[in-house]
Amino acid sequence: MATQELSPRVLEFPSNPEIDSEEEIAEWLQAFDELVDEEGPRRGCRLLEALVKRAREEGIEMPVQLNTPYVNTIPSEQEVPYPGDRQLERRIKSLIRWNAMAMVHRQNKKDAGIGGHISTYSSVATLFEVGFNHFFHARYGDQPGDLIYFQGHASPGVYARAYLEGRLSEEQVKNFRHELRGEPALPSYPHPWLLPDFWSFPTVSMGIGPLNALYQARFMRYLENRGIIPATPRKVWAFVGDGETDEPESMGSLTLGSREKLDNLIFVVNCNLQRLDGPVRGNGKIINELEAAFRGAGWNVIKVLWGGDWDKLFERDKSGLLLKRMEECVDGEYQAYKAKGGEYIRNEFFGKYPQLLEIVADMSDDELHRLTRGGHDPQKVYNAYKRAVEHRGSPTVILAHTVKGYGLGSAEARNATHQEKKLADEALTAFRSRFAIPIPEESAREGSLYRPPDDSPEITYMRQRRKQLGGFLPHREVPAPQFEAPSLEHFAESLAGSKGRAVSTTMGYVSMLRQLLKHPEIGKLIVPIIPDEGRTFGMESIIRQVGIYASQGQLYKPHDVDMLLYYREEKNGQILEEGITEAGSMASFTAAGTAYSNYRVPMIPFFTYYSMFGFQRIGDMVWAFADARGRGFLMGGTAGRTTLSGEGLQHLDGHSHVLFSAVPTCHTYDPAYVYEIAVIVQDGMRRMYQEGEDRFYYVTVYNEDYAMPEMPKGVEEGILRGIYKFRAADGGKAIVHLFGSGPMLNEALRAQEILAQKYSVAADVWSVTSYNELRRDALAIERWNRLHPAEPEKRPYILDVLNGTEGPIVAATDYIKAVPDQLSPWLCNRLVSLGTDGFGRSDNRQHLRRFFEVNAEAIAAAALSRLAREGKFDAQRAQKAIEELGVDAAKIDPAIA
Numbered sequence: 001m002a003t004q005e006l007s008p009r010v011l012e013f014p015s016n017p018e019i020d021s022e023e024e025i026a027e028w029l030q031a032f033d034e035l036v037d038e039e040g041p042r043r044g045c046r047l048l049e050a051l052v053k054r055a056r057e058e059g060i061e062m063p064v065q066l067n068t069p070y071v072n073t074i075p076s077e078q079e080v081p082y083p084g085d086r087q088l089e090r091r092i093k094s095l096i097r098w099n100a101m102a103m104v105h106r107q108n109k110k111d112a113g114i115g116g117h118i119s120t121y122s123s124v125a126t127l128f129e130v131g132f133n134h135f136f137h138a139r140y141g142d143q144p145g146d147l148i149y150f151q152g153h154a155s156p157g158v159y160a161r162a163y164l165e166g167r168l169s170e171e172q173v174k175n176f177r178h179e180l181r182g183e184p185a186l187p188s189y190p191h192p193w194l195l196p197d198f199w200s201f202p203t204v205s206m207g208i209g210p211l212n213a214l215y216q217a218r219f220m221r222y223l224e225n226r227g228i229i230p231a232t233p234r235k236v237w238a239f240v241g242d243g244e245t246d247e248p249e250s251m252g253s254l255t256l257g258s259r260e261k262l263d264n265l266i267f268v269v270n271c272n273l274q275r276l277d278g279p280v281r282g283n284g285k286i287i288n289e290l291e292a293a294f295r296g297a298g299w300n301v302i303k304v305l306w307g308g309d310w311d312k313l314f315e316r317d318k319s320g321l322l323l324k325r326m327e328e329c330v331d332g333e334y335q336a337y338k339a340k341g342g343e344y345i346r347n348e349f350f351g352k353y354p355q356l357l358e359i360v361a362d363m364s365d366d367e368l369h370r371l372t373r374g375g376h377d378p379q380k381v382y383n384a385y386k387r388a389v390e391h392r393g394s395p396t397v398i399l400a401h402t403v404k405g406y407g408l409g410s411a412e413a414r415n416a417t418h419q420e421k422k423l424a425d426e427a428l429t430a431f432r433s434r435f436a437i438p439i440p441e442e443s444a445r446e447g448s449l450y451r452p453p454d455d456s457p458e459i460t461y462m463r464q465r466r467k468q469l470g471g472f473l474p475h476r477e478v479p480a481p482q483f484e485a486p487s488l489e490h491f492a493e494s495l496a497g498s499k500g501r502a503v504s505t506t507m508g509y510v511s512m513l514r515q516l517l518k519h520p521e522i523g524k525l526i527v528p529i530i531p532d533e534g535r536t537f538g539m540e541s542i543i544r545q546v547g548i549y550a551s552q553g554q555l556y557k558p559h560d561v562d563m564l565l566y567y568r569e570e571k572n573g574q575i576l577e578e579g580i581t582e583a584g585s586m587a588s589f590t591a592a593g594t595a596y597s598n599y600r601v602p603m604i605p606f607f608t609y610y611s612m613f614g615f616q617r618i619g620d621m622v623w624a625f626a627d628a629r630g631r632g633f634l635m636g637g638t639a640g641r642t643t644l645s646g647e648g649l650q651h652l653d654g655h656s657h658v659l660f661s662a663v664p665t666c667h668t669y670d671p672a673y674v675y676e677i678a679v680i681v682q683d684g685m686r687r688m689y690q691e692g693e694d695r696f697y698y699v700t701v702y703n704e705d706y707a708m709p710e711m712p713k714g715v716e717e718g719i720l721r722g723i724y725k726f727r728a729a730d731g732g733k734a735i736v737h738l739f740g741s742g743p744m745l746n747e748a749l750r751a752q753e754i755l756a757q758k759y760s761v762a763a764d765v766w767s768v769t770s771y772n773e774l775r776r777d778a779l780a781i782e783r784w785n786r787l788h789p790a791e792p793e794k795r796p797y798i799l800d801v802l803n804g805t806e807g808p809i810v811a812a813t814d815y816i817k818a819v820p821d822q823l824s825p826w827l828c829n830r831l832v833s834l835g836t837d838g839f840g841r842s843d844n845r846q847h848l849r850r851f852f853e854v855n856a857e858a859i860a861a862a863a864l865s866r867l868a869r870e871g872k873f874d875a876q877r878a879q880k881a882i883e884e885l886g887v888d889a890a891k892i893d894p895a896i897a
């Protein structure tokens, strides 16, 4: 045992004959081995610690060693016996393997190019099955159970199991990747949007699963520490590909896990040593690399490298050469061994040292080929899971050595295996006999599904095991909403206006949030999330009010404790102050925004951030959030390309509205006044949490101070649908219409005055809260009209609202022109968009707006210019007006400057 746990490798230094004495080292090792044998590993560990300490005191620099020997972390003598019926479980697994493969194979035979993966599941099958049979809890009493992030492209295996369990119909399985044929079907990957009572966690975009799982585990603790859910032994399991660990999202936040002592989190990395094109680390060892990274980040690392059949070889090998050989091989070689078979393994792996050839002399080539990798041995996997589940104080990662394309014959461990969609007839036949699938050869060749009868031992066992563990998984549930949104009266303060005081929409939003946090019922459900920008948005008062969540409480006395708004951290604090990580914050937003289903508590996240560092940075996570049917409010702060002064090109956002508008369940709003925000937030809460609609909101808030008017009567519907008239022309019918959004509404109002006073042109001013909502409404109506040519035409809301108006429309936005241009199809030749296309600059608002030609003067000039083109204003006068108003006709177009 001592040799396995503490191999010479751990103590190895680059050899130098002048100072190395083999004899002396051997003596020390022998003494050490004796100590460990007699007094146990703990004593050994203490001794080494003491020696290292002494070495440091004497100024000896020790190399940092984060890798342990290339063997299983759990020595075989410490294993517990497997508690299940291994024979039966193997049969079940074989059936799942078959159906998973057949599902993809037959579909590609029928519909070439429809895709699907067979080699990923083949490598992860044992890792999943041991979990399904012995670990994955569907429920703890009346509490939801484990949350499992399945490796996305292993989905055929998860479907195949559910098919055997009788939860998915044959028709569904036969329609894998055929979702649009009017029959029950299955989506390619874990998509809660497409299979809402099955999947909970979208994972297939690499890196998003592990990051979301990490923050999910932290959010679970947050809910427990705040007393919102009881603490249970539930776990978050994340199955991750080894290639997937290259994504920064996978590894970028690991220290959160150890910092927060997330022993409710288990990563299982399916180390099949391959990704899509080829080996993950052909010239190195991905498992060593990951071990060092996770260990360095403070995780508990359990390596499951070798199956039980290697144990006897370790016993036979007295020379230590077997381990030496394992350590010197690189992953490219390990892959080749599996791809090339037993004879090759004998010659190339064992053959390097004659002593090693001897220990396998009694084994056939076939036996050598079948020597199992740890991740395919249920006994080893079970023991690793058991340790992981019992481990306390940090998260665990299990690094499981597997074979990509396991059991797929000629596709096994080949570089091209990831792309393999169908098997040749011989491979199917071989698969059938290797895994003893009881179907006729003819059916095997067709890739027929196979499910034994309900009362067969296999199905009975599977069901029994799941029953024992609380029910089937994956399974997504949404309890009926029991939530009453606060009425609009609750927002009275926000609706009343600022009584002439200059405030920003951000300030207005923050005080609204403060009010909501005080709400007797829903206050506790609010989850404010900020990535180190609380002060930017004036949220110090909220920090004082509800505290920052800190799992350890506050271990220090903050320097500003004597101040009213000190930095308050609490074990039951409500704010998630994530530090500088928009991706981490988005992962928290996802955990909170899906808690209504995962924990049955309708948490309401408000993630407030720098709008520029939002979608363009973490857009894929937003997409996954929508897929997961997430609900909540994304608040894009310091919004706009001209409103934030001084910060310049990298900070000035003029396009996040375009990006968010592409997410089907996202409602985007660009409000000008605080009462508009109140109406949007109130209705959002009602729709998401009271009515249970799967949607979320993106609302931009700005930092320009101005007086907030009181809400005019009857504008609620307009605010929500995207437009209402804010100020009609003073005297006379408007011949031009000015649209304004966000702070640009004020510019439009100033333009209205300029037009009236200087040029006697009457203009109406409209607040456009959402071009996106207006466009979606118009598109839906247009589609209806297209599909019902014999019915009377319906009119989109935007045309309804503008009915009876005439003349050009000048739309001013702090976003790019594409935002208002969304309405071009319905506003025909009326629309002139003024926006902030181009790179931002560092300057103040006045100069920025002049530069981008969106200030009041530019709006007025644009109106006159357009009126002139329509023959309603003298063209020469319009040209002169442009000059008078200070709009520089000769300067370079800001869009390309």
Ligand SMILES: Cc1ncc(C[n+]2csc(CCOP(=O)(O)OP(=O)(O)O)c2C)c(N)n1
Pocket (backbone or CB within 6 Å): 119, 120, 123, 153, 204, 205, 206, 207, 240, 241, 242, 243, 244, 245, 270, 272, 274, 275, 276, 280, 404, 418
């Ligand atoms: C962000 C992202 N980039 C690329 C892909 C395409 N892709 C799908 S599977 C795969 C290889 C995955 O390799 P690995 O993580 O090792 O999983 P394995 O199939 O080997 O278990 C790639 C690149 C993706 N799904 N997501």
Ligand SMILES: [Mg+2]
Pocket (backbone or CB within 6 Å): 241, 242, 243, 270, 271, 272, 273, 274, 275, 280, 404
């Ligand atoms: Mg892989």
